[in-house]
Amino acid sequence: MKLMTCPINGTRPISEFVYWGEIRPAPDANTCTDDRWADYVFNRNGAPGVKKEWWCHTPSNTWFIAERDTEKDKVLRTYLHGDDK
Amino acid sequence: MPWRLLRFGLSKKHPEPRMFTAHDTLKSSYDVVIIGGGGHGLASAYYLARDHGITNVAVLEKGYIGGGNTGRNTTIIRSNYLTPEGVKFYDKSVQLYQDLSTEFDLNLFYSTRGHFTLAHTDSAMRTMRWRAEVNKHYGIASEVVGPEEVKRSTPQIDLSCGGHAPIMGALYHAPGAVARHDAVAWGYGRGADMRGVEIHQQTAVTGIEVKGGKVVGVHTSRGFISTGKVICAVAGSTPRITDMVGVRTPIYIHPLQAMVSEPMKPWLDSILVSGSLHIYVSQSARGELVMGASLDPYEVHSTRSTLDFPEGLAAHLLDMFPFLSHTKVVRQWAGMADMTPDFAPIMGLTPVEGFYLDSGWGTWGFKATPVCGKTMAWTAVNDKPHELITGFSLDRFRNYSLTGEKGAASVGH
Ligand SMILES: Cc1cc2nc3c(=O)[nH]c(=O)nc-3n(C[C@H](O)[C@H](O)[C@H](O)COP(=O)(O)OP(=O)(O)OC[C@H]3O[C@@H](n4cnc5c(N)ncnc54)[C@H](O)[C@@H]3O)c2cc1C
Numbered sequence: 103m104k105l106m107t108c109p110i111n112g113t114r115p116i117s118e119f120v121y122w123g124e125i126r127p128a129p130d131a132n133t134c135t136d137d138r139w140a141d142y143v144f145n146r147n148g149a150p151g152v153k154k155e156w157w158c159h160t161p162s163n164t165w166f167i168a169e170r171d172t173e174k175d176k177v178l179r180t181y182l183h184g185d186d187k
Numbered sequence: 188m189p190w191r192l193l194r195f196g197l198s199k200k201h202p203e204p205r206m207f208t209a210h211d212t213l214k215s216s217y218d219v220v221i222i223g224g225g226g227h228g229l230a231s232a233y234y235l236a237r238d239h240g241i242t243n244v245a246v247l248e249k250g251y252i253g254g255g256n257t258g259r260n261t262t263i264i265r266s267n268y269l270t271p272e273g274v275k276f277y278d279k280s281v282q283l284y285q286d287l288s289t290e291f292d293l294n295l296f297y298s299t300r301g302h303f304t305l306a307h308t309d310s311a312m313r314t315m316r317w318r319a320e321v322n323k324h325y326g327i328a329s330e331v332v333g334p335e336e337v338k339r340s341t342p343q344i345d346l347s348c349g350g351h352a353p354i355m356g357a358l359y360h361a362p363g364a365v366a367r368h369d370a371v372a373w374g375y376g377r378g379a380d381m382r383g384v385e386i387h388q389q390t391a392v393t394g395i396e397v398k399g400g401k402v403v404g405v406h407t408s409r410g411f412i413s414t415g416k417v418i419c420a421v422a423g424s425t426p427r428i429t430d431m432v433g434v435r436t437p438i439y440i441h442p443l444q445a446m447v448s449e450p451m452k453p454w455l456d457s458i459l460v461s462g463s464l465h466i467y468v469s470q471s472a473r474g475e476l477v478m479g480a481s482l483d484p485y486e487v488h489s490t491r492s493t494l495d496f497p498e499g500l501a502a503h504l505l506d507m508f509p510f511l512s513h514t515k516v517v518r519q520w521a522g523m524a525d526m527t528p529d530f531a532p533i534m535g536l537t538p539v540e541g542f543y544l545d546s547g548w549g550t551w552g553f554k555a556t557p558v559c560g561k562t563m564a565w566t567a568v569n570d571k572p573h574e575l576i577t578g579f580s581l582d583r584f585r586n587y588s589l590t591g592e593k594g595a596a597s598v599g600h
Contacts, residue, residue: 104493117495121485137585144437144528144584148426150488172440173488 104175108159109166109182122156125167152178206373207252207380210387216413217245217385219567220405222392222428224248225257226368226553227420227545229375230560231567232384238561239568242383246376247407249391253372256422257553259490259522261445261479262368263458263467264554265302267322267329267360269314269595272578273531274325276558279575281362283557291374295366296472300458302363303337307352307463314594315358328361340457349506352463363458365469365477371556395431395542402432402541416567418543420559423488423523425546432539436546437584438525442483443550444496446519448511450474464503475517478504482524482550490521524549531590534563534579535572543567544581551596 104116124147129138147153150173157168157180167186169178219235221228224246235241248254264284266277288295306312315331322329334346334354347353376386387409394406395417404413419428425438455470465481480500483493497516505512526549527533533547545563548555562573572580578590 103495123486140585140587141435145435146426146437146439148436148438148440148525149430150427150440153486155485172486175487175489175491 106157106168106177107180108162108164109180109185110164111159111162114159118159118161120158120160122158125154125156206377207386210385213245213387213390213407213409213412214385216404218243218414219416219418220244220412220414221246221418221420222405223255223419223421223424224252224372224376224386224388225255225420225422226253226372226375226556227257227422227548227559227563228418229372229379229386230556231418231420231545231563232379232386232560233375233382234560234564235567236379236382236384239564241568244379244384245412246379246384246386247390247392247405248386248388249408251388252376252386253369256522256524256548257368257372257556259445259520260368260553261467261469261477262365262553263302263460263469264297264364264366265360266327266362266554267302267304267318267358267595268592269318269321270531270578270590270592271321271325272590273592273595274321274327276575276579277554278325278327279561280555280558281364283561284364284366287371287374287557291378293370293374293377295370295374297364297366298472299362299364300456300469301340302360302458303332303340303460304358304360305337305354305459305461305463306356306358307348307354307461309355311462312355315356318358318595322360330359332357332359341455341459343454343510344459344507345509348464349509352461352506365458365471368553371553375556375560392428392431395428397432397539397542400538400540402539416541416543418545418563418567420545420563422525422546422548422552425525425544429544429546432537432542434537434539434542434544434581436533436544436581437528438533438547440486440488440523441526442487442490442521443479443524444483444492444519444521445477445479446497446500446516447471447478448476449515449517451476451514459507461503461507464506466500466503466507468504468507476511476514482526483521488523490523492519492521526550528584529589530592530596532579533581534559534576535566535581536570537581547579549596
């Protein structure tokens with residue numbers, strides 16, 4: 103069984119977690135161009151790498167950030183938003 | 188047979204001709220370079236040579252032919268999609284498949300079985316009716332049937348699915364078929380090779396040279412090749428290649444897993460798919476049940492398997508067929524699916540001149556192998572999108588004109 107560590111609830115089976123994709127800063131909707139906005143809406147960084155991703159521990163609805171190597175499928179670290187020290 | 192094998196093993200001359208010519212060296216330039224020796228890349232090479240007389244072509248494959256998703260898929264072939272763009276395109280592919288065994292002089296084990304997409308909810312029934320109407324409009328055999336017809340085709344099924352997901356009806360597609368995936372790749376490869384195309388295995392593309400917005404060559408693990416046209420058909424590796432030319436796409440990669448059971452006597456003639464139970468199953472010519480489910484729930488760039496997958500799949504399979512409870516699973520594996528937001532592919536021209544994409548084939552591209560080869564060859568030769576692929580251009584994500592195929596493509600392939 104694959105495990106993941108929730109910053110609040112500790113190590114749990116990965117089936118308790120939901121993946122919400124890579125963290126992507128949104129451009130300012132009022133000032134950015136149509137092309138830039140479409141790029142934000144649709145395009146993704148689909149290549150492998152160590153990525154910062156949103157995950158949610160669903161039983162407790164804890165949202166947090168995981169740094170994960172998408173090629174090795176290895177979670178390097180997890181923390182709450184703002185705790186990135 | 189053992190004698191023949193022994194003679195073959197001992198002979199220095201190798202009495203049997205090989206499927207492909209092995210080329211020791213790469214030329215310094217080609218008219219067209221195709222990245223990826225899966226079915227799509229090899230079919231593109233085949234039609235470039237056969238239909239357009241362009242034979243100075245290299246297919247570069249970093250591993251071995253058909254070792255990507257082509258050799259990992261569950262081989263369902265059908266055309267009962269939801270959008271007009273999709274239906275016309277897949278129908279052309281099903282037509283092309285009919286003649287391939289003869290054309291290649293190679294048995295593809297193409298087997299027309301009939302394909303049921305089961306509906307367990309009112310909303311699923313509504314989608315089935317919608318699909319049936321679009322399909323019929325384009326002349327495709329497709330109809331909504333009741334649970335009795337499902338039972339008639341497959342008497343072993345528990346129509347109540349364990350009591351929690353009773354089957355209300357199904358979309359029935361008589362032309363639904365399965366075929367041998369390796370043979371499709373090998374047939375196209377041999378046909379291209381015979382016409383002068385060079386297939387280079389163990390040759391990875393490591394970079395693409397672009398000057399003034401145009402492709403001028405590719406870097407490979409075996410040196411540089413100059414070329415003005417590159418067709419990229421690498422499925423789960425697409426983002427790695429598009430990054431080489433700085434083209435942004437919506438493609439994201441999730442693994443798709445599959446598994447087969449031990450072989451058993453033939454009992455399942457049809458192909459059965461259930462979106463609600465996340466399962467599809469058919470029986471191969473060898474008697475194995477070939478089974479798949481939904482995508483893995485998060486991005487991974489490798490072909491690792493998980494235990495969650497057979498567990499979940501088996502639970503749902505037993506809802507449909509309780510009598511399989513003692514059946515053993517003999518193999519499981521995964522492929523990297525190149526997914527798009529609208530479940531339609533991304534094909535054709537890109538902002539880089541001479542760089543053509545055949546991608547976004549996710550979980551549904553095996554059936555499209557022939558038509559992809561045909562339309563990509565035409566597109567690269569004419570430097571404009573073939574009329575069958577205009578709905579699949581990368582541009583649609585800039586113009587918000589998506590080709591919503593999800594209702595027909597998610598679990599059903
Ligand atoms: C488990 C599973 C089940 C599926 N079931 C179905 C189904 O039932 N019906 C259906 O229609 N579709 C199905 N699909 C989808 C289908 O398999 C694919 O869409 C299709 O096979 C893609 O073919 P391709 O030739 O484009 O890619 P591939 O066969 O993946 O070929 C791409 C090739 O590119 C090579 N490559 C990658 N990077 C490089 C590089 N840098 N340099 C050189 N070569 C490179 C790879 O080694 C690979 O061989 C399924 C997929 C999976 C994973």
